[in-house]
Amino acid sequence: MPLEATAPLAKPGRAAAYLDWLQMLTGAFLILFMWGHLLMVSSVLFGRGAMNGIAGFLETTGLAQLGGPVIAVAFLLHFVLAARKIPFTSKEQRTAVGHAKMLHHTDTWLWIVQVVSAMVILVLGSIHMWTVLTDLYVGVPGSELGINAETSAARVQKWPWTLLYIVLLPLAELHVSIGFYRIGVKWGVIKRKGRKKAKLIEYIMAGAFLLIGTATLIRFLLMDVN
Amino acid sequence: MARTLRFHVFRYNPQDPASTPHMDAYVLDETESMTLYIALTRIREEQDPSLMFDFCCRAGVCGSCAMVINGRPGLGCHTKTADLPERITLLPLPFFKLVGDLGVDTGTWFREMYTRVESWIHTEKQFDPASEEERMDNETAEQIYELDRCIECGCCVAACGTARMREDFLGAAGLNRLARFMIDPRDQRSDKEYFDVVGNDQGIFGCMGLLACEDVCPKHLPLQDQLGYMRRKMAMNALTRILPWKK
Numbered sequence: 214m215p216l217e218a219t220a221p222l223a224k225p226g227r228a229a230a231y232l233d234w235l236q237m238l239t240g241a242f243l244i245l246f247m248w249g250h251l252l253m254v255s256s257v258l259f260g261r262g263a264m265n266g267i268a269g270f271l272e273t274t275g276l277a278q279l280g281g282p283v284i285a286v287a288f289l290l291h292f293v294l295a296a297r298k299i300p301f302t303s304k305e306q307r308t309a310v311g312h313a314k315m316l317h318h319t320d321t322w323l324w325i326v327q328v329v330s331a332m333v334i335l336v337l338g339s340i341h342m343w344t345v346l347t348d349l350y351v352g353v354p355g356s357e358l359g360i361n362a363e364t365s366a367a368r369v370q371k372w373p374w375t376l377l378y379i380v381l382l383p384l385a386e387l388h389v390s391i392g393f394y395r396i397g398v399k400w401g402v403i404k405r406k407g408r409k410k411a412k413l414i415e416y417i418m419a420g421a422f423l424l425i426g427t428a429t430l431i432r433f434l435l436m437d438v439n
Numbered sequence: 440m441a442r443t444l445r446f447h448v449f450r451y452n453p454q455d456p457a458s459t460p461h462m463d464a465y466v467l468d469e470t471e472s473m474t475l476y477i478a479l480t481r482i483r484e485e486q487d488p489s490l491m492f493d494f495c496c497r498a499g500v501c502g503s504c505a506m507v508i509n510g511r512p513g514l515g516c517h518t519k520t521a522d523l524p525e526r527i528t529l530l531p532l533p534f535f536k537l538v539g540d541l542g543v544d545t546g547t548w549f550r551e552m553y554t555r556v557e558s559w560i561h562t563e564k565q566f567d568p569a570s571e572e573e574r575m576d577n578e579t580a581e582q583i584y585e586l587d588r589c590i591e592c593g594c595c596v597a598a599c600g601t602a603r604m605r606e607d608f609l610g611a612a613g614l615n616r617l618a619r620f621m622i623d624p625r626d627q628r629s630d631k632e633y634f635d636v637v638g639n640d641q642g643i644f645g646c647m648g649l650l651a652c653e654d655v656c657p658k659h660l661p662l663q664d665q666l667g668y669m670r671r672k673m674a675m676n677a678l679t680r681i682l683p684w685k686k
């Protein structure tokens with residue numbers, strides 16, 4: 214805070230509050246989506262039929278065709294909003310990392326993890342969404358594609374897609390779990406008394422989702438796709 | 440089993456053109472109930488009279504002795520060497536203006552912050568020196584006191600990643616300061632007026648919830664709960680004002 218800053222520092226307005234609401238809401242919406250997404254994809258662990266059944270239901274009802282673009286928009290909106298807090302200049306990045314190193318403080322490191330994972334998710338997540346959304350069944354003659362276990366397995370098995378999923382899965386799970394905890398502390402849902410427990414839940418959640426996700430990836434890798 | 444402590448202390452005198460920032464090492468035998476205040480005083484008396492650091496009350500009350508102790512901001516007078524490893528690294532608080540070696544100027548920042556949050560009771564009531572003092576219920580008084588315990592040491596601000604990246608951030612101490620007036624029934628400011636002070640990215644919406652402030656505050660102020668409450672209150676205030684009849 215510079216000493217001579219006696220002029221009004223910020224023009225009074227409500228934009229910051231609305232943007233903060235939107236950042237939280239898009240984040241929360243994406244968390245819910247990610248949980249649902251993971252659970253639905255992992256249905257392949259119970260067999261191709263289970264996953265194809267769910268995918269078929271989502272496509273014939275139009276839920277997938279409608280939901281896909283909604284998620285994509287939420288994803289981009291969330292990025293634009295959260296980017297207001299991301300250190301982009303190298304000066305800020307040096308300060309942020311130097312600060313975390315000095316402090317050896319878990320929550321500060323978790324934030325760095327969130328920022329780094331965010332940038333990877335932005336790139337890899339966009340690629341992933343593009344391929345899946347362009348594969349959707351759109352009901353035009355000749356567009357017989359649609360989501361199904363065989364196509365997904367073939368993609369996961371094909372290098373470098375395999376690498377994409379191996380990197381994207383843990384980073385997405387980390388980002389989501391940390392984001393869940395962070396919404397809690399920022400909005401005062403998690404209080405001082407409950408913080409230890411909330412953090413434990415955060416770690417357990419990240420671990421559980423990582424486990425389910427890894428099992429699903431392995432299932433895809435081992436699937437016979439002729 | 441007295442230990443031998445190795446101190447690594449940041450040295451730099453901005454007033455002296457010949458001085459360059461560097462670390463100096465000092466070796467000291469540990470004594471019983473030794474605090475960093477005692478250790479630094481002994482180093483200055485026995486080894487290096489040029490060493491600069493701030494102390495005043497030596498009892499965790501004045502807030503002048505904050506420094507970075509093995510990476511964490513804390514009070515020198517409050518920190519026992521017995522709780523630290525043998526190797527102790529001391530740096531001045533970042534964020535604030537360096538006076539020399541471990542001494543920083545927190546006062547200028549705090550005064551500026553007080554001006555920004557208008558840290559005084561805003562009231563239209565005329566003061567009547569003849570009338571009896573108005574009573575406040577005990578619970579409210581205790582809530583205010585809990586937040587008023589801040590000793591302005593600056594640890595929370597120096598530990599805050601947000602403050603480190605954006606100098607104009609009010610920090611937990613500043614947000615806590617305004618919260619103290621928000622619960623004070625004598626302050627007649629409206630929620631909208633409070634919002635105009637902290638409802639922005641220099642204020643509560645800049646806070647990213649890293650909670651380093653909460654974890655380093657030597658007086659254990661309820662900063663986490665305070666920040667969460669403030670964000671909800673200010674966010675709700677902005678939301679209700681979308682409604683045309685709430686202006």
Ligand code: HEM
Pocket residue numbers: 236237238240241243244247288289291292295296298299327328331332334335338388389391392393395396399646647
């Ligand atoms: C486009 C890629 C993404 C970027 C660049 C990004 C960036 C960020 C950043 C920097 C934060 C911290 C902001 C702060 O602390 O104020 C954050 C928070 C968060 N992110 Fe993301 N993120 C991305 C994708 C996602 C996805 C896909 C999800 C969920 C599936 C997600 C969920 C969250 C949540 C829940 C929070 C906490 C929200 C809050 O603090 O208000 N993010 N994101």
Ligand code: SF4
Pocket residue numbers: 595598599600601602610611645646647648649650651652653666
């Ligand atoms: S919780 Fe907010 S004020 Fe406290 S250290 Fe984090 S960003 Fe700074």
Ligand code: SF4
Pocket residue numbers: 588589590591592593594595596611612615655656657658659660
């Ligand atoms: S809130 Fe705590 S850490 Fe911050 S200045 Fe006050 S006493 Fe120091």
Ligand code: FES
Pocket residue numbers: 493494495496497498499500501502503504505514515516517
């Ligand atoms: S000397 Fe006063 S708080 Fe440490």
